[in-house]
Amino acid sequence: MRGAQFRVRLGWLWAFVLCLVGGSGWVAAQDCDFAAEPLRIGVLAPLSAPGAVLSGTQVQWGAEYAAEQLNADCGISLDGVNHRIELSVGDSEGLPERGQNAVEWLIFENEIHALVGGYHSAVALATMGILQQQQIPTIFANPWNDNVTMNGILPYGSQAPRVSVHENGLDYIFRISPSFSLAVPVVSDWLAAVGVSDVVIIAENTDYGVPIALKHQEELAKRGIPADIFHIELGTDDFLPLLSRIFARPQVPGAILAEITGETTLNLTHQMVELGLAPSEDTICIIDEIAYASETYWRAVPDGNYCTFVRDGTIPPLYTALTDQVAEAYFADFHEEITSYALSAFDALMLMADAIERAGSAEDGAAIVRAIELSDIELTTGHYYFAYGSHQPELADERAWLWHQWPEPIITVMQYFEEGQRGPDAAVLWPPQYQTHGTSYVEYGERPPE
Numbered sequence: 001m002r003g004a005q006f007r008v009r010l011g012w013l014w015a016f017v018l019c020l021v022g023g024s025g026w027v028a029a030q031d032c033d034f035a036a037e038p039l040r041i042g043v044l045a046p047l048s049a050p051g052a053v054l055s056g057t058q059v060q061w062g063a064e065y066a067a068e069q070l071n072a073d074c075g076i077s078l079d080g081v082n083h084r085i086e087l088s089v090g091d092s093e094g095l096p097e098r099g100q101n102a103v104e105w106l107i108f109e110n111e112i113h114a115l116v117g118g119y120h121s122a123v124a125l126a127t128m129g130i131l132q133q134q135q136i137p138t139i140f141a142n143p144w145n146d147n148v149t150m151n152g153i154l155p156y157g158s159q160a161p162r163v164s165v166h167e168n169g170l171d172y173i174f175r176i177s178p179s180f181s182l183a184v185p186v187v188s189d190w191l192a193a194v195g196v197s198d199v200v201i202i203a204e205n206t207d208y209g210v211p212i213a214l215k216h217q218e219e220l221a222k223r224g225i226p227a228d229i230f231h232i233e234l235g236t237d238d239f240l241p242l243l244s245r246i247f248a249r250p251q252v253p254g255a256i257l258a259e260i261t262g263e264t265t266l267n268l269t270h271q272m273v274e275l276g277l278a279p280s281e282d283t284i285c286i287i288d289e290i291a292y293a294s295e296t297y298w299r300a301v302p303d304g305n306y307c308t309f310v311r312d313g314t315i316p317p318l319y320t321a322l323t324d325q326v327a328e329a330y331f332a333d334f335h336e337e338i339t340s341y342a343l344s345a346f347d348a349l350m351l352m353a354d355a356i357e358r359a360g361s362a363e364d365g366a367a368i369v370r371a372i373e374l375s376d377i378e379l380t381t382g383h384y385y386f387a388y389g390s391h392q393p394e395l396a397d398e399r400a401w402l403w404h405q406w407p408e409p410i411i412t413v414m415q416y417f418e419e420g421q422r423g424p425d426a427a428v429l430w431p432p433q434y435q436t437h438g439t440s441y442v443e444y445g446e447r448p449p450e
Contacts, residue, residue, distance in 0.1 A: 032071075032074035032075065032082045032084075033082060034074075034075060034082050034083065034084045035081050035082065035083050035084075037083070038083060038084045038085065038086035039075065039076055039083040039084065039085050039086065039113055039356065039362045040086050040087075040088060040110060040111060040112045040113055041063075041067070041085060041086070041087055041088075041112060041113060041114050041115065041116060041349065041352060042087075042088050042089075042090060042103070042106035042107075042110065042112035042114070042115040042116070042117075042136075043059070043060060043063040043064075043087050043088070043089045043090065043115070043116055043117040043345070043349075044059075044089075044090050044092055044099065044102060044103065044106075044115060044116075044117045044118045044119075044123070044127070045057075045059040045060045045089060045090075045091065045092065045117050045118070045119060045345075046059075046091070046092050046093055046094040046119050046120060046123070046262070047060065047089070047091040047092075047093070048091050048093045049093070049094075049235065050093065050094055050095070050234050050235040051091075051092060051093045051094025051095070051119070051120065051262065052094060052119060052120070052261045052262025052263065052290075053262065053263065054262065054263060054290065054293065054296060055119055055142075055261070055262055055290065055339070055341045056091075056092075056094075056119055058330075058338070058339055058341040058342035058345070059117045059118075059119055059141065059142065059341050059342065059344075059345040060089055060117075060345070061330065061333070061334075061342050061345075062141075062326075062341070062342035062343060062344065062345030062346035062347075062348075062349075063087060063089075063116055063117055063345045063346065063348070063349045064087060065326065065329060065330075065342075065346055066345075066346045066347075066349035066350050066353075067085045067086075067087050067349060070085055070349075070350075070353055071084050071085055076353055076356055076357050076362075077357060078356075078357070078360060078361065078362065079360065083362070085349075085353065088106055088110040088112060090102030090103060090105060090106045092118075092119070092120065092123045094119070094120050094122075094123065094234065094261075094262070095122075095123070096122045096123055096125070096126035096127075096207075097126070098123075099120070099122075099123035099124075099126050099127050100126050100127055100130065102127075103115070103127040103130055103131060104130060107130065107131075107134050107136060112136065113136075113137075113356070113362040113363065114136060114137045114138065114139075114352050114356065114362075114368065115131060115136050115137075115138045115139075116138070116139045116140075116141060116345065116348035116349050116352055117140070117141050117142075117345050117348060118140040118141060118142055118143050119141075119142045119143065119261070119341065120143065120206065120207075120208060120261065121143040121144055121145035121148065121206070121207045121208040122145075122206045122207035122208060123143070124140050124143035124145070124148050125143075125145060125147060125148065125207055128148070128173050131172060131173065132171070132172050132173065135172055135365035135366070136172060136365065137172050137174075137352065137355070137365050137368040137369050137372060138172055138173050138174065139174045139175070139176060139348040139351055139352055139372065140173070140174065140175045140176070140177065140348075141175075141176055141177055141341070141344035141345045141347070141348040142177045142312075142340075142341055142344055142345075143175065143177060143208070144177060144178060144179060144180055144183060144208060144212065145179070145180065145207055145208060145211060145212075146179045146180050146181055146211070146401040147401075148173065148175050148179070149173070149174075149175050149179060149400075149401050149402070149403050149404050149405040150179075150400040150401040150403060170366055170369060170390060171369070171389070171390075171403070171404055172365060172369055173404060174372055174386065174404040174405075174406075175404065175405050175406065176344055176347060176348060176351070176381075176384065176406040176409065177312060177340075177344055177409065178312055178409040178411055179401040179402075179405055180211060180212050180215045180401075181215070181399075181401050182401075182405075182407075182409065182411065183310070183312065183411045184212065184215045184216055184219050185219055186310075186411040186412075186413070186430065186431060187216065187219075187257070187286070187310060187411075187413065188216065188219035188220050188222070188223055188225075189223075189430070189431070190413050190429065190430035190431075190440065191220065191223070191225060191254075191255060191284075192220075192223040192224075192225060193430070193440050194284075194440050194441045196225060196254035196255045196284065197225070197254045198225060198226050198227065198228075198251075198253050198254050198255075199216075199220055199225060199226070199227040199228075199253060199254065199255045199256070199257055200227070200228050200230065200246055200253040200255070200256045200257070201213045201216055201217065201227055201228065201229045201230070201256075201257045201258075201259060202230050202231075202232060202242070202256065202257070202258050202259070202260065202268065203229060203230070203231055203232075203258075203259040203260065204231070204232060204233070204234050204259065204260045204261060204264070205231040205232065205233055205234075206234065206261075208259070208261060209231065209259050209260065209261075210231065212259050213229045213231070213259055214229070216257060216259070217229060227257075228253075230242055230246075232260065232264075232268075234260070234261070234262070234264055235264060236264060236267070236268075237267060238271075239267065239268050239271045239272075240271060240275075243271055243272060243275055243277055244275075246277065247275060247277050252277070252280075252282050252283050253283055254282070254283065254284065255278075255283060255284040255285075255286055256272065256277070256278045256283055256284070256285060256286065257286045258285075258286065258287045258288070259288070260287075260288070261288065262290065263290075263300075265287050265288055265290055265291075266290065266296070266297070266300035266301060267300075268287075269285065269287055269291075269300070269301045269304055269307060270300055270301045270304070272285060273285075273301060273303045273304050273307075274303075278307075279304075279305070279306040279307050279308075279444055280444055281443075281444045281445070284308060284441070285304075285306070285307040285308060286307075286308050286309070286310065286413075287307060287308075287309050287310075288309060288310060289309055289310060289311045289312060289313075289339050289340060289341075290309075290339070291304075291307060291309035291416070291423070292309065292311055292337055292339050292414070292423035292426070293336050293337050293339055293423065294336075294337050294420075294421065294422045294423040295335065295336045295337070296336060297423075298419075298420055302419075303419075304416070305416055305417065305418065305419045305421075306415065306416060306417060306442065306444050306445075307415070307416060308413055308414065308415040308429065308441075309413070309414055309415075309426075310411065310412070310413055310414075311339075311340065311411070311412045311413075311414050312340045312344075312409060312410075312411055313339075313340030313343055313344060313381045313409065313410060314340075314343070314380065314381045314382060314410055315410065315412055315414075315428055315434060315436075316424040317428070317434075317436060318410070318434075320378070320380070322378075322379065322380050323343065323380040323381070326338065326342070326343060326346055326380050327343075330342055337422060337423040337424060339423075340381065343380045343381050344381060346379070346380055347379040347380055347381055347384065350377070350379050351372065351375055351377065351379070351384055352368075352372070354371075354375065354377055355368050355371035355372040355375060356368055356371070358371040358374075359371040369389075369390075370390065370391070372386065373386050373389035373390060373391045373404070374386075374391060381409070381410070382406075382408060382409065382410065383408070384406055385406070385407075386404055386405070386406060386407075387402060387405075387407050388402050388403050388404070388405070389403065389404050410434070412428050412429075412430065412431065412434050413428075413429045413430040414426045414427060414428050414429060415427045415429055415441070415442055417437075417442045417446075417447060417448060427439070427442055427448055429441055429442075437449065
C-alpha cells in the first residue's frame with residue numbers, strides 16, 4: 001500500500017515520542033550516521049508585520065516540530081543512506097513582493113529541494129511561478145484562493161503559468177488547505193439553516209479577501225440571503241468609521257462576516273463588541289480561526305463571548321493520538337491552543353518527507369511530484385490523498401480547483417458560549433454531523449442544550 005512503510009516508521013516514532021521529555025526538545029533515537037549533506041526544505045510563513053505574525057509563528061513551529069520528529073527517527077532514507085532534514089524559513093511578511101524575495105532566497109541561496117507552509121493566498125499566487133519554473137515540489141498548507149490549485153490545468157490570461165517548460169504539463173504545486181469552493185458553501189449553508197436574513201461582509205483588500213467575499217455573496221444569493229461587501233486594508237487599526245456606517249443602517253445586519261487574516265481580525269472584533277454591534281441579540285459575529293487560540297482571543301476581545309468562528313481542520317472530538325501529541329507539544333511550548341495553521345504545516349512536511357522517501361530522490365522534482373500525487377497517509381488532520389493530477393487528469397472545468405487539492409479537509413463553524421472558554425471546549429455548530437452541543441447556534445446570552 002502507498003505510504004505503508006512510512007506509516008510503520010511513524011507509528012514507531014509516536015510510541016518512542018511518549019518516552020521523551022515534553023516540549024519540542026528531541027534526543028536522537030539512535031546513532032543515525034547521517035550523510036554529510038542534509039535534505040533542505042524551505043518553509044514560507046508571515047513572521048513580520050503586516051503579515052499574520054501569530055499564525056506565521058504556528059506555521060513555522062509546525063514544520064520545525066515535524067522535522068525534529070523525523071530527524072529523531074534518522075530523517076529520510078534514500079538508497080539506504082540517512083539524510084537529516086534541514087529547514088530554511090523565509091519570512092513573507094504577508095506581502096506578495098516580500099514572499100517572492102523570500103522564495104528566491106530559499107531557492108538560490110539555500111538551494112532547497114522542496115517547500116512547504118505558506119499562509120496568505122496573495123503570497124502563494126505570487127510565488128507559484130518561480131517555484132514552478134525552478135521545479136520545486138511545493139505543498140501549501142494554508143492559502144484558500146481557488147487559483148492556487150485551479151491554474152494547474154486552466155489558462156490564466158493567455159498563458160498557463162504553472163505548466164512546466166521542462167515536462168509536458170507537470171505541476172509542482174499542491175495544497176492541503178481548503179479552496180474557497182470547499183469552504184464557503186459550508187458557511188452559507190449554516191447561515192441559511194439558522195435563518196439569517198442578511199449579511200455584511202468585511203473583507204481585506206487582498207487576493208484572499210476580495211475573491212472570498214464575492215464567493216460568499218454568490219453562495220448566499222443562491223440561498224436567498226443578500227450580502228453587502230466592505231473592504232479594508234490589512235493592518236487597519238481604526239474600524240470605527242466603517243462600523244458606525246453599518247450601525248447606522250435602518251436595520252442592523254443578521255450577521256457580520258469578517259474575512260480578514262491575522263491580528264487585524266482581533267482589532268475588528270474588539271471594536272464591534274465595544275460598539276455593541278456584534279455579537280448581539282440581533283447580529284451574529286463570524287470571524288476566522290485565530291479565535292480558537294483562546295488565550296490570545298480573550299486577551300484581545302475580553303467581551304467577545306458568543307462570537308462564532310470558522311475552523312479549517314480537524315476538531316477536538318476527532319483528534320487522533322498523533323493530533324493530541326502535536327497539540328500537547330505546542331501547548332507546552334506556547335501555553336496556547338494549537339490551530340490548524342500549525343497542524344497543516346506539520347502535515348505538509350510529513351507529506352513531503354513521505355513523498356521524497358518513496359520517490360527515492362531529493363533531486364528529482366518530477367519523481368517527488370508523482371509521489372505526492374500518490375500520497376496515501378493518515379496524519380494530524382485526516383487521511384491525505386490527491387484525487388486529480390498527472391495520475392488522474394480528467395477533471396471538469398467547473399471543479400478545476402480540485403487539481404492537486406486534498407479534497408476532504410474538515411470545515412466547521414464553532415462558537416464560544418462562556419467567557420474565557422478554551423478553544424477545544426467551544427461548541428461545534430455546523431455541519432450537523434460534527435455538532436457537539438445539540439444546536440446550530442447558541443443564542444446571545446443563552447446556553448446550549450444540556
